[in-house]
Amino acid sequence: MNEAAQFYNPEQCRNEAEVESKFIVQYLLPSLGYPPESWHQEITFGAFRLDFLAIAGNVIGKSDQLQVIFEAKHPNQNLDRHRRKLRHYLSSLGVRYGVLTNGKMLRVYELVAEELELRLQVPGREVPMHLDQLRQLVGKGSIEVLPDQDATPEPAIVTPDHPTTLVQSLSSSSTEKTMKVIAVYHNKGGVGKTTTVINLAAGLCKKGKRVLVIDLDSQANTTFATGLVKFQDESADNIKDRNIYHVIIERNKFTIPEVVQKSSFTFPAVDVIPSHISLTTKEAELNDSPQAQTRLLSKLNEVRDHYDVVIIDTPPSLNIFARIALLASDYLLIPSDLRPFANEGLNNVRTFLEGLNEFREMMNRQPIEVLGVLASKVSTIDKFIKHTLPKMEKLVEERYQFPLLNTRIYERRDLSAALERVVELGDLDIPDPQSIFDYKPHSASAEEFEALTKEIMTMTGL
Numbered sequence: 001m002n003e004a005a006q007f008y009n010p011e012q013c014r015n016e017a018e019v020e021s022k023f024i025v026q027y028l029l030p031s032l033g034y035p036p037e038s039w040h041q042e043i044t045f046g047a048f049r050l051d052f053l054a055i056a057g058n059v060i061g062k063s064d065q066l067q068v069i070f071e072a073k074h075p076n077q078n079l080d081r082h083r084r085k086l087r088h089y090l091s092s093l094g095v096r097y098g099v100l101t102n103g104k105m106l107r108v109y110e111l112v113a114e115e116l117e118l119r120l121q122v123p124g125r126e127v128p129m130h131l132d133q134l135r136q137l138v139g140k141g142s143i144e145v146l147p148d149q150d151a152t153p154e155p156a157i158v159t160p161d162h163p164t165t166l167v168q169s170l171s172s173s174s175t176e177k178t179m180k181v182i183a184v185y186h187n188k189g190g191v192g193k194t195t196t197v198i199n200l201a202a203g204l205c206k207k208g209k210r211v212l213v214i215d216l217d218s219q220a221n222t223t224f225a226t227g228l229v230k231f232q233d234e235s236a237d238n239i240k241d242r243n244i245y246h247v248i249i250e251r252n253k254f255t256i257p258e259v260v261q262k263s264s265f266t267f268p269a270v271d272v273i274p275s276h277i278s279l280t281t282k283e284a285e286l287n288d289s290p291q292a293q294t295r296l297l298s299k300l301n302e303v304r305d306h307y308d309v310v311i312i313d314t315p316p317s318l319n320i321f322a323r324i325a326l327l328a329s330d331y332l333l334i335p336s337d338l339r340p341f342a343n344e345g346l347n348n349v350r351t352f353l354e355g356l357n358e359f360r361e362m363m364n365r366q367p368i369e370v371l372g373v374l375a376s377k378v379s380t381i382d383k384f385i386k387h388t389l390p391k392m393e394k395l396v397e398e399r400y401q402f403p404l405l406n407t408r409i410y411e412r413r414d415l416s417a418a419l420e421r422v423v424e425l426g427d428l429d430i431p432d433p434q435s436i437f438d439y440k441p442h443s444a445s446a447e448e449f450e451a452l453t454k455e456i457m458t459m460t461g462l
């Protein structure tokens with residue numbers, strides 16, 4: 001190694017691009033023995049976009065164990081926030097080792113029994129002193145095939161000359177087509193749940209996903225926000241006899257296709273199961289009926305081939321409708337404005353989840369997977385963003401032990417205006433809400449929801 005390489009200090013990288021180019025491309029990969037043809041940058045598998053994938057072995061078969069994923073982050077980024085995504089990449093793609101670095105710190109993780117184990121952590125400036133250790137762990141030719149990994153995805157024929165073979169093999173093993181059900185829930189009111197449901201649904205729809213939205217809140221805000229309430233008085237109410245309550249209470253009637261309505265709050269149109277104010281009077285009845293509590297889950301199972309993703313809006317409460325939503329879901333997304341009461345409410349969410357997961361276990365269902373807390377309705381005041389927000393985000397992760405999503409949704413007038421849109425018809429104002437993508441596709445809010453859509457797609461393998 002030349003002298004310059006011995007004294008290289010990645011802590012001088014100023015941004016993510018420098019971590020990628022100066023540290024990983026120019027220093028780390030060559031130092032670990034990877035020639036340029038043995039690694040790929042910006043490689044995409046379905047919804048995954050990896051910064052680097054290096055091929056440590058040069059073999060036929062068992063290749064997935066012989067790859068290393070390198071992820072570069074901005075020097076200001078806390079690596080803890082990216083562990084979860086790395087675990088997801090490794091687990092979904094069947095790769096054993098991942099390297100995560102922001103220049104200031106470098107970590108090597110190994111995926112063992114679906115969990116990440118930290119194998120090495122080195123401050124950036126000390127990387128040159130630890131190259132031998134790094135080479136042994138993730139260097140070219142270092143990784144051995146585990147004998148007990150026969151159950152991992154189809155072996156791929158991989159040589160550095162055939163990156164496309166690798167892409168095809170990995171994408172087919174990672175894009176298992178199953179419907180994902182995501183509940184958007186927090187027991188604190190007004191934190192942006194409904195706004196998240198609407199715009200995330202639109203974002204996914206615009207990515208070509210087949211989306212179903214379910215409103216399980218008796219306030220019916222999603223039903224309003226998807227423009228299904230066109231009537232002015234009760235006599236014209238066309239929802240009261242065909243809504244989510246009927247799906248839940250009736251065993252043999254009111255299947256999902258019978259109850260869905262097409263909504264044009266976004267383009268292409270999305271299927272929505274509406275809610276109704278009358279749900280408030282049904283709580284006692286549903287509390288006494290364990291069968292009804294799992295009926296949404298059973299009916300969703302009947303439409304697994306019709307949708308890629310189902311997004312459920314929930315009430316700001318710990319009530320039976322929240323329970324039904326979370327029993328039917330695979331994933332939970334928790335929007336929060338990160339204000340004091342919203343943060344404290346996370347304790348209630350945790351306790352609620354514990355009881356719920358016990359019930360799921362009895363049903364032979366995995367615990368619900370918490371995608372994390374989504375910072376939502378975040379004030380754009382500079383002082384708040386600089387001083388209060390980082391503290392609040394830290395509290396979520398450290399005190400309340402919930403992961404945080406990378407995306408933040410800021411408080412912006414465009415978002416509420418899009419959902420409050422009306423069209424005039426004679427003397428009448430008819431509600432005509434739109435998603436932010438349809439209302440102002442080039443706005444900051446549309447960009448934020450685009451980022452959220454991508455993040456959710458990556459996390460859920462959509």
Ligand SMILES: Nc1ncnc2c1ncn2[C@@H]1O[C@H](COP(=O)(O)OP(=O)(O)OP(=O)(O)O)[C@@H](O)[C@H]1O
Pocket residue numbers: 188189190191192193194195196217219221314315316376377378409410411412413415416417419
């Ligand atoms: N990011 C945002 N920027 C501006 N306004 C927002 C934003 N998010 C939500 N709002 C507005 O805040 C209000 C509450 O939002 P929303 O209905 O999404 O919250 P919620 O958590 O679903 O409330 P509830 O608990 O009552 O169901 C609405 O008027 C909405 O338009």
Ligand SMILES: [Mg+2]
Pocket residue numbers: 193194195217221222313314
């Ligand atoms: Mg709501």
